[in-house]
Amino acid sequence: MMELLFSGVAIGSIYSILALGFVLIFKCTKVFNFAQGTLVLVGTYLSFTLITDAGLPAPLALLISMVAGFVLGFVIERLLLRPMIGEPVLSVLLLTIGLSEIIKAVLGLVWGAWPRPFPPMFPGGSINLLGQNIPQVYFWAIISSLGVFVLFILFYRQSSMGISMRAVATNQDYASLIGISVSRVFALSWGFAALVGAVGGVFLASMLSVNLNLDAFAFRAFPGAVLGGMDSVGGALLGGLAIGIIENLAGKFVDPLLGGGAKEVIAFVVMLAALLVKPYGLFGTEEIERL
Amino acid sequence: MLSIENIEVVYDEVIYAVKGVSVKVPDGQIVTLLGPNGAGKTSILRAMSGILKSREGEITGGNIFLDGQSIAGHPPEKVRRAGIYLIPEGGGLFEDLTVEENLRLGLLHSRGDQADGLGKAWEWFPVLQQRAWVRAGYLSGGEQQMLALARALLARPKVLMLDEPSLGLAPLIVDELFGFIRKINEEEGISILLIEQNARRALAIASYGYIMENGKIVLDAPAGELLQDKEVKEFYLGFGQGSKRRSYRDVKHYKRTKRWLS
Ligand SMILES: Nc1ncnc2c1ncn2[C@@H]1O[C@H](COP(=O)(O)OP(=O)(O)OP(=O)(O)O)[C@@H](O)[C@H]1O
Ligand SMILES: [Mg+2]
Numbered sequence: 001m002m003e004l005l006f007s008g009v010a011i012g013s014i015y016s017i018l019a020l021g022f023v024l025i026f027k028c029t030k031v032f033n034f035a036q037g038t039l040v041l042v043g044t045y046l047s048f049t050l051i052t053d054a055g056l057p058a059p060l061a062l063l064i065s066m067v068a069g070f071v072l073g074f075v076i077e078r079l080l081l082r083p084m085i086g087e088p089v090l091s092v093l094l095l096t097i098g099l100s101e102i103i104k105a106v107l108g109l110v111w112g113a114w115p116r117p118f119p120p121m122f123p124g125g126s127i128n129l130l131g132q133n134i135p136q137v138y139f140w141a142i143i144s145s146l147g148v149f150v151l152f153i154l155f156y157r158q159s160s161m162g163i164s165m166r167a168v169a170t171n172q173d174y175a176s177l178i179g180i181s182v183s184r185v186f187a188l189s190w191g192f193a194a195l196v197g198a199v200g201g202v203f204l205a206s207m208l209s210v211n212l213n214l215d216a217f218a219f220r221a222f223p224g225a226v227l228g229g230m231d232s233v234g235g236a237l238l239g240g241l242a243i244g245i246i247e248n249l250a251g252k253f254v255d256p257l258l259g260g261g262a263k264e265v266i267a268f269v270v271m272l273a274a275l276l277v278k279p280y281g282l283f284g285t286e287e288i289e290r291l
Numbered sequence: 292m293l294s295i296e297n298i299e300v301v302y303d304e305v306i307y308a309v310k311g312v313s314v315k316v317p318d319g320q321i322v323t324l325l326g327p328n329g330a331g332k333t334s335i336l337r338a339m340s341g342i343l344k345s346r347e348g349e350i351t352g353g354n355i356f357l358d359g360q361s362i363a364g365h366p367p368e369k370v371r372r373a374g375i376y377l378i379p380e381g382g383g384l385f386e387d388l389t390v391e392e393n394l395r396l397g398l399l400h401s402r403g404d405q406a407d408g409l410g411k412a413w414e415w416f417p418v419l420q421q422r423a424w425v426r427a428g429y430l431s432g433g434e435q436q437m438l439a440l441a442r443a444l445l446a447r448p449k450v451l452m453l454d455e456p457s458l459g460l461a462p463l464i465v466d467e468l469f470g471f472i473r474k475i476n477e478e479e480g481i482s483i484l485l486i487e488q489n490a491r492r493a494l495a496i497a498s499y500g501y502i503m504e505n506g507k508i509v510l511d512a513p514a515g516e517l518l519q520d521k522e523v524k525e526f527y528l529g530f531g532q533g534s535k536r537r538s539y540r541d542v543k544h545y546k547r548t549k550r551w552l553s
Contacts, residue, residue, distance in 0.1 A: 160399065163392050170385040173342055176367035177377050178446070179400040 012244020229284020
């Protein structure tokens with residue numbers, strides 16, 4: 001039981017990072033980014049190549065992928081999303097879906113569709129934590145996730161840029177009146193989302209393998225983002241953890257009853273149930289519309 | 292000097308809200324623009340600060356100059372960086388952000404002394420310092436207007452524009468607020484364009500006033516003269532008593548006079 005909980009927290013902390021990607025974009029731009037999963041793929045494949053083909057040490061490869069992801073996200077916003085400002089939500093949503101398919105096709109062409117093992121980033125074996133032996137990769141996933149969240153929370157609370165981004169999230173008109181470039185904040189949000197996507201993706205691939213279906217896996221973090229309220233960084237952390245734990249429990253206790261499948265959909269079931277009860281998620285900002 | 296020349300504003304391509312208005316705000320002065328609901332006062336401020344677009348509005352004629360440079364049609368962040376700062380109706384605060392965070396945003400693109408940080412705001416408004424960690428949305432209406440003013444103080448613009456700051460505030464708070472507006476003007480040398488419905492108080496601190504109705508300026512004069520003007524007294528300062536009230540221009544305004552008494 002403890003073991004189940006630990007692995008749930010480990011997977012959950014990766015879901016948290018992936019959920020953060022959805023939140024960072026939604027918070028400022030109010031766009032549901034259905035290309036988030038493929039942004040995760042890009043970072044993962046890039047790290048993979050840098051390690052296996054270029055022979056770079058894993059941490060350096062991850063760092064480069066994060067920077068590259070940031071640039072990619074930034075550019076996508078500039079080129080594709082910017083012209084869509086003011087267009088109906090549905091059009092923007094369809095655009096991100098289309099974008100996602102295109103990126104995936106390109107990745108398939110470059111790297112091929114078959115799964116490959118991700119080069120081990122962490123020492124094998126396990127580590128003793130609170131009297132439990134847990135795999136090294138789990139341990140590092142939890143540590144990295146905490147690190148990412150501490151950094152982002154500090155950034156949003158302390159830095160002028162972070163406060164500006166929250167200002168845009170609160171009221172775009174007021175933000176521009178005070179001299180903040182709203183379009184720059186949008187581009188930054190996309191950059192950061194792709195950056196954290198690369199981190200989440202590398203951990204995901206370390207536990208599974210590098211393959212083109214990781215984006216579907218990454219998408220299972222979406223309910224975590226919704227549970228957390230879509231616009232709350234802390235909410236993404238808790239939402240992601242909750243999904244990880246719930247999935248593990250469902251896999252253990254429900255799957256045997258149904259003959260499998262529960263683990264894969266339970267996150268979405270929980271999301272629907274939660275939305276019915278609390279439309280703004282557990283930590284989301286309730287709409288205070290003032291005219 | 293801020294100079295608005297013959298500006299026209301149209302919403303949704305058919306609604307003519309401002310029909311050729313000219314207003315001058317000389318350096319270091321307080322100028323007030325008065326007028327009843329729907330006169331087009333806010334529309335002029337929107338035109339200047341570049342936020343018409345997000346309201347489906349556009350400038351269809353005229354121009355706006357700051358120190359000789361045209362700023363008409365520029366995006367809001369650019370207008371702000373050029374030195375024009377708008378406090379919109381309600382204060383324009385970020386309700387989810389704390390008092391301190393709101394103030395820090397005032398330092399963006401400030402022409403003032405960055406090293407002093409928030410010092411000046413705390414010094415002028417000690418009440419705000421006590422509430423530094425409170426979310427702006429939880430402040431009282433008066434405190435919110437003070438915070439909006441404190442942020443403008445830190446922003447140190449050339450021209451500060453305020454849209455009906457007295458709206459919904461108790462008379463005593465309005466006195467205090469107008470005291471600060473005058474102080475910002477006198478001690479910081481910031482020119483002010485004050486939009487108000489509270490004509491008496493606005494004219495008391497302004498050096499020049501414009502009166503606007505239906506998208507046009509119907510009267511402009513030094514504030515002292517407006518305060519003495521017989522018709523202004525009657526319709527805008529609430530001195531008119533007789534049962535046959537006439538409007539300044541036409542009878543449509545009959546119903547509006549009441550709000551001017553506040
Ligand atoms: N976004 C908009 N779309 C269409 N019409 C608008 C819009 N905003 C204002 N108007 C119209 O333009 C005219 C001027 O409005 P404006 O808000 O500028 O007046 P105001 O003098 O600020 O009034 P108040 O004292 O009530 O704030 C009004 O007739 C109003 O109905
Ligand atoms: Mg108005």
